[in-house]
Each structure stands twice: as structure tokens, then as C-alpha cells.
Amino acid sequence: GGIITQTPKFLIGQEGQKLTLKCQQNFNHDTMYWYRQDSGKGLRLIYYSITENDLQKGDLSEGYDASREKKSSFSLTVTSAQKNEMAVFLCASSIGWGYEQYFGPGTRLTVL
Amino acid sequence: GEKVEQHESTLSVREGDSAVINCTYTDTASSYFPWYKQEAGKSLHFVIDIRSNVDRKQSQRLIVLLDKKAKRFSLHITATQPEDSAIYFCAASTGNSNNRIFFGDGTQLVVKP
Numbered sequence: 269g270g271i272i273t274q275t276p277k278f279l280i281g282q283e284g285q286k287l288t289l290k291c292q293q294n295f296n297h298d299t300m301y302w303y304r305q306d307s308g309k310g311l312r313l314i315y316y317s318i319t320e321n322d323l324q325k326g327d328l329s330e331g332y333d334a335s336r337e338k339k340s341s342f343s344l345t346v347t348s349a350q351k352n353e354m355a356v357f358l359c360a361s362s363i364g365w366g367y368e369q370y371f372g373p374g375t376r377l378t379v380l
Numbered sequence: 381g382e383k384v385e386q387h388e389s390t391l392s393v394r395e396g397d398s399a400v401i402n403c404t405y406t407d408t409a410s411s412y413f414p415w416y417k418q419e420a421g422k423s424l425h426f427v428i429d430i431r432s433n434v435d436r437k438q439s440q441r442l443i444v445l446l447d448k449k450a451k452r453f454s455l456h457i458t459a460t461q462p463e464d465s466a467i468y469f470c471a472a473s474t475g476n477s478n479n480r481i482f483f484g485d486g487t488q489l490v491v492k493p
Binding site for chain 1 (some may be wrong): 381384386411412414416422423424425426429469471473475479480481482483484485486
């Protein structure tokens with residue numbers, strides 16, 4: 269089996285700061301995703317990448333950038349951290365769009 | 381835009397009974413409907429999915445039903461066990477180069493011994 273790792277597990281930043289979250293998978297999956305999960309809510313898609321050289325915006329992309337450095341890694345940048353975006357950020361991967369997704373353990377973001 | 385509503389925010393059942401979680405969606409282009417489970421303090425993991433070319437799918441104690449006319453789908457957990465206790469999320473996804481996926485807000489299932 270494979271695994272998805274996310275670093276860091278906890279991220280504390282200042283308002284206005286640029287922050288980067290990293291995700292690695294060893295499933296050899298083509299498609300990777302970044303989601304935001306607010307407390308008591310479902311997931312919202314921020315960015316996704318269908319294949320290694322692809323990058324697509326989800327419904328919550330404003331205020332974020334993403335980069336698919338190679339097939340196994342996908343990073344997310346919060347361009348200017350805001351207090352109202354304290355949440356858990358989840359990375360996932362799948363063999364393609366429309367297939368079972370495997371999720372990482374998450375990065376919990378706190379903005380002071 | 382698309383909206384996925386999960387009708388039960390909490391559901392409590394006795395061990396051995398069945399649990400049913402209902403979701404509705406608005407986008408008729410949605411064609412893939414996965415369900416995920418999130419146990420306390422953990423991330424999500426996949427439990428079952430259904431595609432729009434069928435209206436029923438079963439995997440052991442899990443049954444998913446899809447009613448495309450009503451834009452409704454449901455997860456049935458039969459013979460519930462305490463380890464089924466978790467938050468369950470439904471999702472609706474489109475494809476064909478217009479990729480979108482929307483999740484419900486989750487249903488907290490409690491299975492009482």
C-alpha cells in the first residue's frame with residue numbers, strides 16, 4: 269500500500285504572512301487535490317492537478333497558489349494568511365479524476 | 381453553483397440496527413458519488429461510491445442507492461457495529477473536462493452498544 273504525508277502537521281502564522289504546505293504521495297497516482305475543511309463542515313476544493321504538468325483551480329482558489337513539482341508532490345501556498353481561514357488543509361490523491369481518493373492526515377493552520 | 385446537502389447532521393442507532401444517511405445534489409451533470417468516513421481525530425478514508433450508470437451498489441454491509449430523477453443518493457449501513465461510529469461525508473462530482481466536486485457537511489453516526 270501507499271501513503272500520503274503532509275508537512276507540517278501544525279502551522280502557525282501571522283496575519284498577512286505567506287505560508288506553504290507540502291504533500292507527498294507514493295501511490296504513483298496521477299491526480300492530486302488540496303481541500304480545506306472548516307470545523308464542522310465538509311471539504312471544499314482549493315486546487316487540483318489531473319496529471320504531473322497540470323494545475324486547475326477549485327471553487328476556493330482565491331488567496332491560494334499551488335504547484336505540482338513532480339508526480340509525487342503537490343504544494344499549496346496561502347498567499348496572505350487571514351484570521352478567518354484557520355482550518356485543516358487536506359491533501360488527497362487518486363488514479364484519476366472521478367476515482368477513490370486517498371487522504372493525508374492534514375495540516376492544521378492557525379493564524380494569529 | 382452546485383450544492384450537496386446532507387440531511388442528517390447526527391444519527392444515533394442501536395448496534396445491529398440499520399443506519400441511513402441521505403444526500404441531495406443540485407447539478408444534473410454530477411455523475412460520480414463517493415462516500416468517505418472520518419473517525420475522531422483522523423483523516424477521511426473512502427468507503428463506497430456509485431456512478432450514474434447504476435442505481436444501486438453493495439459492498440458487504442454498505443449499500444448505496446442513487447435516484448437521478450430526484451437528485452438524491454443515500455448510504456445504508458446494515459447490522460451496524462460500534463466501529464461504524466464516525467462522521468460520514470457524501471460528495472457529488474462532475475467530469476468530462478468540467479471537473480467539480482462538492483461535499484456535504486457530514487453526518488455524525490453514533491452506534492450505541
